Amino acid sequence: MASGTQKNAPFSAAKLRAFVQIMRINKPIGSYLLLWPAYWALWMAAEGMPAYDILIIFTLGVFLTRSAGCVINDYADRKIDGHVKRTAMRPIPSGLVSPREALILFTILMLAAFVLVLFTNIETIILSLGGLALAVCYPFMKRYTHLPQVVLGAAFSWAIPMAFTAVTESVPIYAWLIYIANVLWTITYDTMYAMVDKDDDLRIGVKSTAILFGDADKVIIGILQLTTLITLALVGQQIHLDWPYYLGLICAAGFFIYQQFLIRNRERDLCFKAFLNNHYAGLVIFIGVASHYFLAQSDLFKL
Numbered sequence: 001m002a003s004g005t006q007k008n009a010p011f012s013a014a015k016l017r018a019f020v021q022i023m024r025i026n027k028p029i030g031s032y033l034l035l036w037p038a039y040w041a042l043w044m045a046a047e048g049m050p051a052y053d054i055l056i057i058f059t060l061g062v063f064l065t066r067s068a069g070c071v072i073n074d075y076a077d078r079k080i081d082g083h084v085k086r087t088a089m090r091p092i093p094s095g096l097v098s099p100r101e102a103l104i105l106f107t108i109l110m111l112a113a114f115v116l117v118l119f120t121n122i123e124t125i126i127l128s129l130g131g132l133a134l135a136v137c138y139p140f141m142k143r144y145t146h147l148p149q150v151v152l153g154a155a156f157s158w159a160i161p162m163a164f165t166a167v168t169e170s171v172p173i174y175a176w177l178i179y180i181a182n183v184l185w186t187i188t189y190d191t192m193y194a195m196v197d198k199d200d201d202l203r204i205g206v207k208s209t210a211i212l213f214g215d216a217d218k219v220i221i222g223i224l225q226l227t228t229l230i231t232l233a234l235v236g237q238q239i240h241l242d243w244p245y246y247l248g249l250i251c252a253a254g255f256f257i258y259q260q261f262l263i264r265n266r267e268r269d270l271c272f273k274a275f276l277n278n279h280y281a282g283l284v285i286f287i288g289v290a291s292h293y294f295l296a297q298s299d300l301f302k303l
Helices: 002-008 013-022 029-046 052-076 099-117 122-141 148-156 159-168 173-196 198-204 209-238 243-262 268-297
Strands: none
Touching (some): 013 052, 029 159, 029 173, 029 268, 052 099, 052 122, 052 159, 099 122, 122 148, 148 173, 159 173, 173 198, 173 209, 173 268, 198 209, 243 268
C-alpha cells in the first residue's frame, strides 16, 4: 500500500525523479547532439557569434524540444519499453508516470519552446511548426518503416533552417547542405544506438536501420560518415571557411574512425559507447566553425 501511494503521489520525490528521467535531464547526450548542429548554423548565419538573445533562445529551445521529444517517445513506446531490457524501468512502464501525465508534460514543454520562438520572427515561427510535426511523428515511425532514423534526422536537423531564418530571415542553399549533412550524421549515430537494442527489436517487431542494414551495417555507417564529412567540406568551400574549420572536420573524422573500431564486433556496450562519442564529433566541428570566425574577426591576426 505504501509503495502504491508513493507512485501515485503527485509531488513525491519518486515522481519528481521520474519526470527528470522521462525528460532525460540526467542524460544530456541527446541535447548535445541537437545543440552542436544548431550552433554550427547560428555561427555560420551570423558569420561569427550570434546575438545573445538568439543564442539563448536556441540553447533553451534545444533542451526543451529534446526533453519533449523524449517524453512523446516514451509515450509512443509505453507498450514496448517494458519488453526491452534497457528500457523496462522507464517511468511509464514502471508506473511512476501515467500516459496522461506524459502528454501533459509534452504539451507544457512544447508550449514553452514555442513561446521562445515567438521572440524571433515570422519566418522562424512558421518553420517551428514543421519541427513540431516531425517531433510528434518520429516516435511512431518505427512501427511502419525501417527508416525511423531518417525521420529523427529530419527532426534533429530542423534547428538549422530555423537558425538561418532567425538570423537572416532566409535559408540559403548552403544551409540545406548543412541540413543534409546533419540528417546523414543523425542516421549514423542513431543506427549505432539501434544496434544496442537490435535483438530486442527483432523479437518484438520494432523496425530500425540497424535491422534494415543487416550485416552491411558497419559499411553503410562508414559510407554515411564519409558522406557527412564531404557534405560539410562542400559547405566550407561555398562560404570560404578557413583551415580551422577543416581541422575540425579532420578531428571529427578521427572520432568516426574510433567509432568504427568500437562497433567492429557489434557488442551492445561498445555500440552505445560509439553512439555517445558522437557528442565529441559535433563539438570539434563547432570549435572549427567558431575558431574560423574568431580568427577572421580578431585584430590579433590581421596584418
